[in-house]
Amino acid sequence: MDTAAASSGTGAVVARGRTVTGIEGLDNILNGGIPRGSMVLLAGAVGTGKTTLSLEYLIRGAESGERSLFLSVTEHTAKLVENLATFEFFRSELVESGALVLVDLPDIYTRLGLDREELSSEEIFLLTKAILDLVAETGVKRCVLDSLTSVVYRIHRDEQIRDFLLTLSRGLNRLGCTTLLTSELASGQARYSTHGVEEAIVDGVILLGNASRRGDILRVLQVVKMRGTSHSRAQYVMELTPIGLLMAPHLKGNSPEGT
Ligand SMILES: Nc1ncnc2c1ncn2[C@@H]1O[C@H](COP(=O)(O)OP(=O)(O)OP(=O)(O)O)[C@@H](O)[C@H]1O
Numbered sequence: 103m104d105t106a107a108a109s110s111g112t113g114a115v116v117a118r119g120r121t122v123t124g125i126e127g128l129d130n131i132l133n134g135g136i137p138r139g140s141m142v143l144l145a146g147a148v149g150t151g152k153t154t155l156s157l158e159y160l161i162r163g164a165e166s167g168e169r170s171l172f173l174s175v176t177e178h179t180a181k182l183v184e185n186l187a188t189f190e191f192f193r194s195e196l197v198e199s200g201a202l203v204l205v206d207l208p209d210i211y212t213r214l215g216l217d218r219e220e221l222s223s224e225e226i227f228l229l230t231k232a233i234l235d236l237v238a239e240t241g242v243k244r245c246v247l248d249s250l251t252s253v254v255y256r257i258h259r260d261e262q263i264r265d266f267l268l269t270l271s272r273g274l275n276r277l278g279c280t281t282l283l284t285s286e287l288a289s290g291q292a293r294y295s296t297h298g299v300e301e302a303i304v305d306g307v308i309l310l311g312n313a314s315r316r317g318d319i320l321r322v323l324q325v326v327k328m329r330g331t332s333h334s335r336a337q338y339v340m341e342l343t344p345i346g347l348l349m350a351p352h353l354k355g356n357s358p359e360g361t
């Protein structure tokens with residue numbers, strides 16, 4: 103394990119170990135996992151596997167003793183639990199014991215009284231604090247926000263998004279929590295997020311997409327950036343199976359089909 107002190111993108115300095123995702127193919131691409139305390143954008147078009155990858159990351163963590171938190175915005179967590187049953191490696195005890203914590207972000211909005219479509223700077227601060235308090239209270243070391251897109255939909259100014267992400271990132275880094283933020287891309291979109299400021303702030307970007315091969319559409323994964331580690335930048339074919347995500351090098355001669 104790499105324990106050298108390293109500076110995160112947000113200026114905080116932490117002893118840098120790795121968060122081994124538990125998704126073997128991804129850990130190999132990242133040479134051992136995500137630098138601990140990083141905030142990573144997981145970007146992709148609809149159905150490319152963002153939620154599936156996020157959930158496997160959390161379940162593998164919970165199984166190995168790292169408490170994990172899923173903050174869901176678009177899908178109700180009760181429905182997610184039903185979908186989790188399709189994974190052979192998922193046990194409902196993980197949720198019952200609190201090793202895997204599932205929270206509906208709209209419940210937090212309601213508790214904080216955030217009912218207007220556009221959030222003010224003060225409301226963004228309240229939301230950030232509520233998330234950081236939840237991470238601190240539960241002691242989780244892995245967190246997923248699914249999706250960042252639906253949160254920033256309510257934050258209209260670039261500088262407010264920047265502040266939101268910087269404050270969240272610094273806080274989560276201080277708590278030693280390694281975080282994935284999903285980002286919904288329109289097909290063919292050139293950037294990795296809604297405003298384009300998000301990818302500059304986060305420590306890493308993992309891109310999920312589609313590629314065609316002899317009439318089939320394959321799911322592909324590519325690590326675009328990951329501060330604090332060397333990594334492959336090659337494109338991998340990603341297969342969603344009941345035993346988890348499997349990655350294989352994407353052979354030449356296949357034409358990419360947008361994101
Ligand atoms: N357990 C599973 N085994 C095999 N394939 C699955 C499994 N779960 C989901 N899928 C496939 O993955 C697709 C969606 O995956 P997922 O929900 O992770 O994508 P997403 O990128 O989060 O999509 P969205 O942008 O709609 O939220 C499904 O349409 C289905 O084809």
Ligand SMILES: [Mg+2]
Binds near residue numbers: 152153154248
């Ligand atoms: Mg999803």
